[in-house]
Amino acid sequence: MSEQKQIVEKYMKGFRATDHKKILSCLTNDVVWEMPGYYLHKGVEAFEREIENPNADGHPDIKVVTLVEEGNIVVVEGAVKAKMKD
Numbered sequence: 001m002s003e004q005k006q007i008v009e010k011y012m013k014g015f016r017a018t019d020h021k022k023i024l025s026c027l028t029n030d031v032v033w034e035m036p037g038y039y040l041h042k043g044v045e046a047f048e049r050e051i052e053n054p055n056a057d058g059h060p061d062i063k064v065v066t067l068v069e070e071g072n073i074v075v076v077e078g079a080v081k082a083k084m085k086d
Helices: 005-018 021-023 044-051
Strands: 032-037 039-042 061-070 072-082
Touching: 005 021, 005 061, 005 072, 021 044, 032 044, 039 044
Parallel strands: none
Antiparallel strands: 032 039, 061 072
């Protein structure tokens, strides 16, 4: 498995376990996390605050169907389910 795919796998393992250190080790300082219609976070600090959203109930269930790499881009097809409090 390529280094880029390993980074993506490490990131998802970190999220499954809510492991901030593991997740953040995969990011660059200019990271952007956008959930259209919900939020736009820029930078590592903003990203880290969203890792454990206070409205979330437990860890996300992350399923990977396909992991494809072309050049320096990795694309993941799958699904993420997360339970929210009331």
